[in-house]
Amino acid sequence: DTEVTQTPKHLVMGMTNKKSLKCEQHMGHRAMYWYKQKAKKPPELMFVYSYEKLSINESVPSRFSPECPNSSLLNLHLHALQPEDSALYLCASSQDGALARETQYFGPGTRLLVL
Amino acid sequence: AQSVTQPDIHITVSEGASLELRCNYSYGATPYLFWYVQSPGQGLQLLLKYFSGDTLVQGIKGFEAEFKRSQSSFNLRKPSVHWSDAAEYFCAVGSSNTGKLIFGQGTTLQVKP
Numbered sequence A: 001d002t003e004v005t006q007t008p009k010h011l012v013m014g015m016t017n018k019k020s021l022k023c024e025q026h027m028g029h030r031a032m033y034w035y036k037q038k039a040k041k042p043p044e045l046m047f048v049y050s051y052e053k054l055s056i057n058e059s060v061p062s063r064f065s066p067e068c069p070n071s072s073l074l075n076l077h078l079h080a081l082q083p084e085d086s087a088l089y090l091c092a093s094s095q096d097g098a099l100a101r102e103t104q105y106f107g108p109g110t111r112l113l114v115l
Numbered sequence B: 001a002q003s004v005t006q007p008d009i010h011i012t013v014s015e016g017a018s019l020e021l022r023c024n025y026s027y028g029a030t031p032y033l034f035w036y037v038q039s040p041g042q043g044l045q046l047l048l049k050y051f052s053g054d055t056l057v058q059g060i061k062g063f064e065a066e067f068k069r070s071q072s073s074f075n076l077r078k079p080s081v082h083w084s085d086a087a088e089y090f091c092a093v094g095s096s097n098t099g100k101l102i103f104g105q106g107t108t109l110q111v112k113p
Helices: none
Strands: A004-007 A010-013 A018-025 A031-037 A044-050 A053-057 A064-070 A073-079 A087-094 A110-114 B003-005 B010-014 B019-021 B024-026 B032-038 B044-050 B056-058 B064-068 B073-078 B087-094 B101-103 B107-112
Touching: A004 A087, A010 A018, A018 A031, A018 A087, A031 A073, A044 A064, A044 A073, A053 A064, B003 B087, B003 B101, B010 B019, B019 B107, B024 B073, B032 B064, B032 B073, B044 B056, B044 B064, B044 B073, B073 B087
Parallel strands: A010 A110, B010 B107
Antiparallel strands: A004 A018, A018 A073, A031 A044, A031 A087, A044 A053, A064 A073, A087 A110, B003 B024, B019 B073, B032 B044, B032 B087, B056 B064, B064 B073, B087 B101, B087 B107
16 A cells, blocks of 8 residues: 545635645555645645654645654645635655655645635 | 766656666765655656666566666666656655755656557
8 A cells, every 4th residue: 555645635724724634554664754835836844753753854845744653654734825825835755864866645635825 | 076967857658668767966976766656646766776686686666777877878668668657756866965855856657548
C-alpha cells in the first residue's frame, strides 16, 4: 500500500478561523512533509518531520503550525491565514528520512480557500 | 546550487503521437532524478526514478526516461500518447546536501484528439 491520505479534500475558512489539515500514511515511513502549491507552479516545501521531529522549517510564517503526533500522522494547524495562503496543500512521506535518494509519496492534497 | 530546468512550459501532441519532455539538471555528482505527474487538482504520482546503473529507466504508464550525463539531461519519453496522459509533469532532483526535492517549473501536456 503506497497511499497517503489527506483530509479534508476542500476547506474554506475566514481569516479569523482556526482549522487543521490532516495527513496519514500506513507505509511505515519515518519522514513526512508539507508542501504548498499554487496553480501552475511546482510544490514548495514548508516543513519536514524526520522520526517525528521537525527537521526542516522553510521559514514558514507562524500562522502555520505543524504537528507530528506519531509516525503515521501529520497535522498542519492554520490560524489567522491570509487570502494569499489559498493553495493546494500536499502531504508526502518517505521511508527513512529526508534523504536525496528517498522517493516521496504524495497525498491528493487539500484545496484551501481563505476568504 | 542544484537546479532543474524544464525548458518547455506547455506542449501539445496528438493522441497516438510520440512524446518527449525535456529536463536538464545542474549537479556535480551523480544525481538522484525523478519524474512526477500531476493530474488537475490531484497529488503527484511518481512515474520513474534514476539513481545509478542502466541509464534507460522504465516507469509506469508506458513512460521511460534516459539519463545522459554528458548533456545533464533526464528526458521523459512515451512512444504513443493517450488522452489520459494530459497532465502536469515535474522533473525533480534530490539534493544530497539537504535531502530536499528540487523541482523544475513543470511542463503542461495537452493531448489533441
